[in-house]
Amino acid sequence: MSEKKFDELQKLYDNSKVGSLVQEICEYYATLDGYEDNSYQDEIEPPEIVESVYLLFCTQSREQILDELAIVQKKYPELYRSLSGMHNTLLINMDYRSLEKSCGERIAQYAQNTSLEEVLSCAESCSRTSDNLSEAVDKFYTWLHSRRR
Structure with a gap:
């Protein structure tokens, strides 16, 4: 990761107008291109569904997330x-x-023997029962990992 990105990421964490999910998304994408030879795959969630999970949870509070992403953009x-x-x-x-x-649908295909309805229901439940969307994403991944066993 470039020093400029690292500095911006540090400043982002101090910005109270940007929530924990957007901070997490920024960290994920900023560090993703810093890994070589796909070595990151053992350290993060399955890359084939990460963006789908983030987008799914962004839709839970779309307007707020769009406002926060506009701050990041600026x-x-x-x-x-x-x-x-x-x-x-x-x-x-x-x-x-x-x-x-x-x-x-992408997440359901990844999870195997899981329906779209189960995925959406779990995402909604995790969002409703969590203090913030970042915590909801963590709960969702716990559920998702239990489906892959």
Whole structure:
């Protein structure tokens, strides 16, 4: 990770206007391109569904997340470059139900023997019973890992 990205990430953590989920997303995308030879795959969640999980939980509070991503875009341009594609996906999908469905389907395929309805129900439940969306994502991954065994 470049020193500029690292500095911006440190400043982002001190910005009270940006919630923990957006901070986590920024850290994920900023550090992702710093790994060589896919060595990150043992250290993070399954790369084939990470963006789908993030997008699924971003739809739980879409307007707030879009506001926070706009702050990242304006104040932390180096960080933003790493996640601009994900932000654009969230922006252009005004029908968030369609985005939820496509993300949920990818996650259901990954989880094996899990329906779209189960994925969406779990995401909603995790969001409702958590203090913040970052905590909800953690609960969701715990559930998802239990489905892969």
